[in-house]
Amino acid sequence: MCGIVGLFLKDTSLAPEFGTLMAAMLAQMSERGPDSAGFAVYSQTRDGGSVTLRVKTPETDLPDLDIAVGEVIGAPVSMEVRANHAVLSMPADKVEAARAAMSRLRPDASIMSWGDAIEIFKEVGQPRDVTARFDLASMEGTHGIGHTRMATESAVTTMGSHPFSTGKDQCLVHNGSLSNHNALRRKLVREGLTFETENDSEVAAAYLTWRMGQGASLGEALEQGLEDLDGFYTFVVGTKDGFGVLRDPIACKPAVLAETDRYVAFGSEYRALAGLPGIADAQVWEPEPATTYFWSR
């Protein structure tokens, strides 16, 4: 069991409230996933790009890291620290260089996400504590996805938490378990993808990254996933400008979607959505098995 949520704002005037809404949705999913929690926030306010990094010892790993990265990439870098994560911002064309520089400068650190719009924060612990630690409530965003984890397939660690990001501005959260992830991981490694963990959900994320890298749209990649991913799953996937939902054909893992003029929201259960503005008048439905849903701006 795990809990997953997603929120896509059609009316971006809600953006300042985004973090508060997401934090409440994740808190409602605590019983479904008390081990760890994580979330991806997409915001369209940044001029350039960013890399989100998790370090082991913020006191020693983070001071002056922005200056050091800036010197390597030859461009201005700014840094915003949230607990043991830091978001380093730089011109969009320097993101790949910055990512490489950070891996060299802080080999013990983990890159959580990189791109034009995405920031991922995740950690072990109760969802309420995790969102408070990163002060999710203060974050603005246009869309995002989140996860509360009850581990079944791999250890309870930060890197085993969701969302998993395997490509620029891409991430995935998963409720379920895949049964063909080892074979698929070997295939994707041969295709040049890299993995941080032994987790099955990371394979699903990498699979979609691989498909989209071949030119597929998010919808097409999800459609192909129905053929290639075996097991139980409800996925919610984030991209730079949208999010998508896919359930396996058996559809044991619960899922509820709600749509109003202002937003599209996803929850493992209705109670994750119960606090959203205007929910009483929303169209609320259960996504069909083996059917792709996606929204983008």
Place this chain on the structure above:
Amino acid sequence: MERYDLATGSLREMNAQLQAVAPGENLTAWEILNPDGRHAIAVGLDAPIEVRVMGPTGYYCSGMNQQATVRIRGNAGPGVAENMMSGKVIVEGDASQYAGATGRGGLLAIKGNASSRCGISMKGIDIVVGGSVGHMSCFMGQKGNLVVCGDAGEALGDSLYEARVFVRGSVKSLGADCVEKEMRPEHLAALENLLESAEIDTDPADFRRYGSARRLYNFDIDNAGAY
């Protein structure tokens, strides 16, 4: 009318109050406010009381109900009226997966759509769905009636025992050992009663009946060599 607000009160305390209503008491009408998708609302009731749940519910609302009438003013989460023994549960919106699973008696009326596995392993409950049902509905149904006013998904009535299935719309596919059967006058009469009890106004003559071909659950001596 007794009112209980789940925004301020505790779910466990509310269920304890509902379960404690003794025969002959006049606390017979209850309204539950702000359910907000909480789990296990109004479960284990065993008195002829009327409970209105004023909004959407989470898992297992009205599970194991006996005697009570529970009306849900919204959508119901997974396992609504699971293992109901008697009484009546009305869902005014849609119901999630395995609605009425293993139910032994009573009536579950769903005004909207039901999801996958509706009436799985039903053992005497009657389920009437105003809309459509998802895949694997009435799987291993043993007794009772499943009435679907809309369409049925894949593998309807798979491994069916003696539950009866009535569908007005299309059936995507029938499960193993489920076949269409003749609609006789007694079936039309039973269907008319069920639709009326479920507050659904539609003509029983528009339905088709499905049931077990009885080839799967009876031992066939010709297959003895296979064991």
